[in-house]
Amino acid sequence: MAQVIREFESHRFRQMLGFAYVVARMQTQRQGRGNLTASANIHCFSNKPEAIAPFTAGDSDFLTTCYTFYYGRLSRIPVLLTATNHDRDITGMTYVYPVVSRRAGGVSVGVNLNPNNACNWACVYCQVPNLVRGTAPPIDLAQLESELRQMLDAIVHGDFMQTHVDADMRRLNDIALSGNGEPTSAREFDLVIDLIGKLLAEFGLLGKIKLVLITNGSLISRKQVQAGLRAMAALNGEVWFKLDSATAAGMRATNQTRIVPDKAFEKLGICAALCPTWLQTCVFALDGVAPSDAEQAAYLQWVQRICEAQIPVRGVLLYGLARPSMQPQAPRLSALPAAWLEDFAQRIRAAGLPVQVSV
Numbered sequence: 001m002a003q004v005i006r007e008f009e010s011h012r013f014r015q016m017l018g019f020a021y022v023v024a025r026m027q028t029q030r031q032g033r034g035n036l037t038a039s040a041n042i043h044c045f046s047n048k049p050e051a052i053a054p055f056t057a058g059d060s061d062f063l064t065t066c067y068t069f070y071y072g073r074l075s076r077i078p079v080l081l082t083a084t085n086h087d088r089d090i091t092g093m094t095y096v097y098p099v100v101s102r103r104a105g106g107v108s109v110g111v112n113l114n115p116n117n118a119c120n121w122a123c124v125y126c127q128v129p130n131l132v133r134g135t136a137p138p139i140d141l142a143q144l145e146s147e148l149r150q151m152l153d154a155i156v157h158g159d160f161m162q163t164h165v166d167a168d169m170r171r172l173n174d175i176a177l178s179g180n181g182e183p184t185s186a187r188e189f190d191l192v193i194d195l196i197g198k199l200l201a202e203f204g205l206l207g208k209i210k211l212v213l214i215t216n217g218s219l220i221s222r223k224q225v226q227a228g229l230r231a232m233a234a235l236n237g238e239v240w241f242k243l244d245s246a247t248a249a250g251m252r253a254t255n256q257t258r259i260v261p262d263k264a265f266e267k268l269g270i271c272a273a274l275c276p277t278w279l280q281t282c283v284f285a286l287d288g289v290a291p292s293d294a295e296q297a298a299y300l301q302w303v304q305r306i307c308e309a310q311i312p313v314r315g316v317l318l319y320g321l322a323r324p325s326m327q328p329q330a331p332r333l334s335a336l337p338a339a340w341l342e343d344f345a346q347r348i349r350a351a352g353l354p355v356q357v358s359v
């Protein structure tokens with residue numbers, strides 16, 4: 001089974017345990033889809049050796065204890081976040097995780113409403129491991145509030161940035177509803193937005209950072225989703241609405257959904273009328289073949305149709321395959337050359353919408 005080195009592979013950390021300081025270099029690895037394993041070189045400095053002895057009996061015991069302890073105190077998370085480290089389990093929280101975004105040039109606080117890894121779509125490039133078909137489970141709003149408050153407190157009032165983020169990225173950019181599944185499938189979606197608004201106000205962040213929803217847009221017709229979008233608009237919010245293909249066959253192949261382009265177009269119109277909206281499009285080669293001319297033409301016609309209908313879409317966020325798919329189709333996917341993306345971006349611009357490219 002292939003060995004995958006997880007992205008937070010090694011680092012140093014220090015922690016007070018009783019009267020002892022511990023310095024460790026740790027490496028974690030995941031065997032295929034199996035369990036996370038860890039190993040560490042540990043050096044202990046203590047004026048009371050007996051205080052640390054129970055923890056050094058075995059590496060794994062030590063790490064379990066240490067992690068439990070760290071996870072209980074967010075400001076002591078030992079991981080240095082990087083732009084490639086998007087592990088959503090990094091804080092040990094259920095709903096909240098921090099990531100460094102190179103594109104945004106700062107830290108994004110992610111809110112994952114799908115800790116069950118469930119989505120109503122099954123995009124072939126999806127990075128969610130063990131993805132299942134389904135919807136978000138009932139959200140424990142009290143827990144979400146507690147986790148988000150703890151995270152914002154560590155960032156705004158604590159030493160989170162200094163301890164865990166490189167100097168050039170120490171800027172809180174946004175809160176992003178971007179989970180291991182479709183966030184709008186949470187029945188409490190509107191209540192979640194209200195809760196985020198309350199915490200933004202509490203930490204003096206209203207209007208200072210963005211609130212981003214990353215969605216496949218399929219559930220926009222739901223009342224609680226529309227109520228949430230209205231509330232988001234008042235909170236400096238924006239929606240990234242997924243459109244990888246503008247043909248029914250392409251949507252079936254890429255997103256494994258039966259939604260048809262006309263229906264998606266209707267939902268896009270509703271969404272953009274409620275909250276500032278960007279299209280988010282991922283392009284890649286399947287079995288070494290780039291999207292066909294017909295696929296590209298259909299997409300460009302969609303863009304023209306958006307402009308003609310004066311749907312207030314802000315533009316297109318055009319992505320390549322930045323990180324590996326965790327789906328069974330992964331071996332069939334490959335990244336397209338940057339020049340391919342740039343050429344397609346130029347044609348989208350010519351069709352009427354601004355484009356931001358992320359390779």
Ligand code: SF4
Binds near residue numbers: 123181
């Ligand atoms: S919509 Fe998002 S979460 Fe759902 S399968 Fe596609 S990429 Fe994954």
